[in-house]
Structures are given as C-alpha cells and as structure tokens.
Amino acid sequence: MASKLKRAYVCSDCGADFSKWQGQCGECRAWNTLAEVRLGKAAPAARGGFAGAADGQISTLAEIELAEIPRITTANSELDLVLGGGLVPGSAVLLGGEPGAGKSTLLLQTLCALAADHSTLYVTGEESPQQVAMRANRLGLPTDRVEIMAETSVEVICATAEQRRPKILVIDSIQVMHLDEVSSAPGSVSQVRESAAMMVRYAKQSGTILLLVGHVTKDGSLAGPKVLEHMIDCSLMLEGSSDSHFRILRSNKNRFGAANELGVFAMTDRGLREIANPSAIFLQRGEEVASGSVVMVVWEGTRPLLVELQALVDDSHLGNPRRVTVGLEHNRLAMLLAVLHRHGGIMVGDQDVFVNVVGGVKVVETSADLAVILAVISSFRNQPLPRQLVVFGEVGLAGEIRPVANGQERLREAAKHGFTKAIVAAANAPKKPLSGMQVVAVKNIAQALDALS
Secondary structure (H helix, E strand, O other): OOOOOEEEEEEOOOOOEEOOOOOEOOOOOOEOOEEEEEEEOOOOOOOOOOOOHHHOOOOOHHHOOOOOOOOEOOOOHHHHHHHOOOEOOOOEEEEEEOOOOOHHHHHHHHHHHHOOOOOEEEEEOOOOHHHHHHHHHHOOOOOOOOEEEEOOEHHHHHHHHHHHOOOEEEEEOHHHOEOOOOOOOOOOHHHHHHHHHHHHHHHHHHOOEEEEEEEEOOOOOEOOOOOHHHHOOEEEEEEOOOOOOEEEEEEEEEOOOOOOOEEEEEEEOOEEEEOOOHHHHHOOOOOOOOOOEEEEEEEEOOEEEEEEEEEEEEEOOOOOOOEEEEOOOHHHHHHHHHHHHHHHOOOOOOEEEEEEEOOOOOOOOHHHHHHHHHHHHHHHHOOOOOOOEEEOOEEOOOOEEEOOOOHHHHHHHHHHOOOOEEEEEHHHOOOOOOOOOEEEEEOEHHHHHHHHO
16 A cells, blocks of 8 residues: 655744644744645665664764865955855855845855856746846846856756756745645745755755845745755845845854854945945944944954944833834843843833934844943933943843953954943953053943943
8 A cells, every 4th residue: 555645734933843734833832834744755664673774884073084164255255254254065055135135136246256267057036037137237247157047946957957067056036946746836835945955955965055045024034934044054144224225144054154244235336345344334423422322342253343322211101111122132121221220220110212223233142231221321311422432241130240252352343443442341351451442341330330420
C-alpha cells in the first residue's frame, strides 16, 4: 500500500509546526498564521536499524583543517562591512525591506560591479528584463557582462544555473518563486519555504553565492515563514522612510560576521551611495541646541555611532499621560521614568513624555539609558545641555550607572568629532586622560544630576 503524503501546519510568524490546523499558534499565540505544508513521502526504514547509519564519517575538532574563509568584496565598503568583510562562496544572503527601499537597486549595483571579475546571473520574477535594463541604464551601470533571466520556476532556475555555473546568483524575489511539486500558490508558506530550501541546497553544493530578495509585511517583519531565517547564512534588512533619502542596512543574522552591523546609504539619482561617516549625518544639529537634546554613542556591530536623542516633556491633559518612543523600546522608557522618580526625585507622572532617536536609527542596546534620563530632565527643566556633551551608560533599577562594552572606543569616536565633555559610568572612565576631552565618571543618578549643574 502506498504511503500517504504527510502534512504539517507551520506558523508564518515563529516557524513552529503542528500536526493539525488550529486558529491560534501554540508557541507565539498569533492568530490565523498556520498554513499547510506538504512534507512528501517518508522513505521506509531499513530492517534491523537505520539505513546508512554506518556510512557517516566522524572526526574530532582537532583533525579539522582550519582555513581562512575566502571572501569576495563588493566594491562597496558599507555593504562589505555589514556582510562581515564581503560575500562568502556557497553562502545564502536574504535582503529584506519595504517596497521602494532600494533592494533591487542595491543588488543590481553590486552585481554590475562584480560582473567584471565574476560570472553573474540576475533572475527577475517581478519585473521584465527590459525594466531591469532601463534601471541599470538610468543608473549608469556597466551592463555588458550581467546575464539576466525572467523566470519564476525554481526547477528551471536551478537547471539553468547548473549549466551556466554563475558565481553569484540573484533571485528577485523569493515570494514569486514556485515549485511544481508544491500545490499551493506562490508566496504561501509552503512555496516560500520549499523554494528557498531547494535554492539554498543548490548554493551549498555548487559554491554559488545566493542573494535572495524578500518583502516585508504590514507590521515590518519579513514575509514568509520565520524558518526562512534559519535556512540562510545572512539576513539583511534595508530600512528607510519615504520622506528621507537615507537608507540603513542592518544585519539581523550573520554566520560570517557580527550581527546588528549597520551600514548607511543615501538614495541618489545614481542609485545608493555609501556614507563613509554615518555619525556626521546623524549629528546635523541646528545653530542653537534646544532643551531635551543630547548626543549619545551607541555600538552598532563593530563600530561606534554618534546619534542625537531628543526628549519632549509637556503637561498632559489626559487621564493617562502618553509615553511615546521612536527608535527605542517603549517599556524601557517607562522603567527609566520610574527609576528617575525613585532615585532622582523628579516626578513626571503627570507629563506626556516623547522620546525620538534622530535619523531613523533603532537603538536596541542599553547604553542609551543615561542619555534618555538626561534628555528628559533637560526638557522638563527647560535647560539645554552643553552642545559638546556626549553621554552613554546603562541605568539599573537601583539608580546605579552601569558600564557598557567598548567604552574607550566610544570616547575616542566622540573626541574625533570634536566633543569636549562626556558623562559616562565610573567603570568606563579611561585610565589615561583623553586629549581635549573632560570625562565625568558617575556612579548613580544623583551624581549624573550634579554633573549637569
């Protein structure tokens, strides 16, 4: 009797799988996110044990030969930085972003630059080859060596790549690709998962660099199953608002480099142009610094970044005062305001508090705690902070100022940009004085308040 085709139901948000459909995911508690995935027929087990179990080769870690990972530079320093030094042969890279962010433009620029020394293949599933050629011509890119194909069948793409043997393969985008053996529509959980799995397997076996383009959903997360991020080696997200020509490329996962690395680009009529000094872009302040503004030093991947943080404290006319954050975690602001009241003696419970990180940067580390508190105090008292002041440090629930990683590198970056005073945790104070900078070491919120006077 023929074996039945097995089915599973996978959550598109967290990647958890279940044997039967249900309205709510049992792992992430999201509603209506389970989609059917056909697993195929299972091979019968060999009699008396597992088939092929004795064929596996085992070695110790000491016997494995260590070699430097070869990389291919993209002629774009910001992209190479986010990738960890360049593209690794046989790796799979996923580039996500909102429509119009510049995903296709960035990959087309990269592919045209690499085509001079490497064989490339651009597979477009959403645009016609004429549209891609028009974009490349508008950007002034060399197009004589870039091969292009309009196709959405994964079987045809892999067969063509097997013949052409490209060193770099771009798929734009993974949401429109499909496998004939999967009955669901393109863009579904089953199609995205199985299509990506087949192309990643081909990239690993052939040593081809696979670049996948992915779309984002309305809530800003990557479309398709969450397990797609586990299948690839590097996950990049291109962020940018429609009212700004700056784009931020962030590494969410990287097996060959630092995660949370950040690269900054500017969208121009010639495509995406790299910004060599992002701190100078985020520090474009006015002639007079208003109250509630302070500069902090955050650590993004492998380098420090100077960013302006603004706070606005105003009388609230609502029963529940508002707490609004842009670029920071909302719950952390509520915690810092409670610490400020308990250990700093400043009550803002009846005030609306708005906090914004200038430039669209999202701060995920705790080094911004001290900057948030000092900016809130500055706005509440309507007293501007010194223009050449830089601040960083983590604030604990007991009101203590805790040190953060890479403190010396942060201070040197601030001094390089002309800042003359810094308020940091006592453990981050340099052992030797920095030329041209006064470093004020504080242990708690009370000492930080005294440093402002």
